[in-house]
Amino acid sequence: MKIAVTYENGQVFQHFGHCENFKIYNVEDGKVTDSQVVSAVGSGHGALAGFLKQRDVDTLICGGIGGGARTALAEIGITLYPGASGDADANVAALLAGQLVYDPDTMCSHHHEGGHNCGEHSCGEDKHGCGGNH
Numbered sequence: 036m037k038i039a040v041t042y043e044n045g046q047v048f049q050h051f052g053h054c055e056n057f058k059i060y061n062v063e064d065g066k067v068t069d070s071q072v073v074s075a076v077g078s079g080h081g082a083l084a085g086f087l088k089q090r091d092v093d094t095l096i097c098g099g100i101g102g103g104a105r106t107a108l109a110e111i112g113i114t115l116y117p118g119a120s121g122d123a124d125a126n127v128a129a130l131l132a133g134q135l136v137y138d139p140d141t142m143c144s145h146h147h148e149g150g151h152n153c154g155e156h157s158c159g160e161d162k163h164g165c166g167g168n169h
Contacts, residue, residue: 036061036063036094037060038060039058039060040058040059041056042058046120051083051095051099052101054097056073058072065131073090084113088113092113093114094113096126097115098117098120098141099141100141117138118138118139
């Protein structure tokens, strides 16, 4: 099993589509055998699902995530645990213990201040929020 966590300064980063780093954990027999922080810079807003798949990730813990990204992850078989927050390592330990606190209905449906806009997407669709992640 390989678990990825959206990662910033030891914490679960709260916006999948803007994630610059993932911490990827290798798990065997229910225990973390090793982990590493991997930069996703340059992967692009719509390429993060493929970035994770290339690294054989099968599970993702994250904060907010849009509908398009949810669909992309589901299509490639990555199990999603959105709405998590706090310490990344503690979230992985909680998942392995069957005690992860997350919100399966967490959706990023609005633009965050700071210049993110749909003009950055080349999908040609009017996306009213982060659901343009695909």
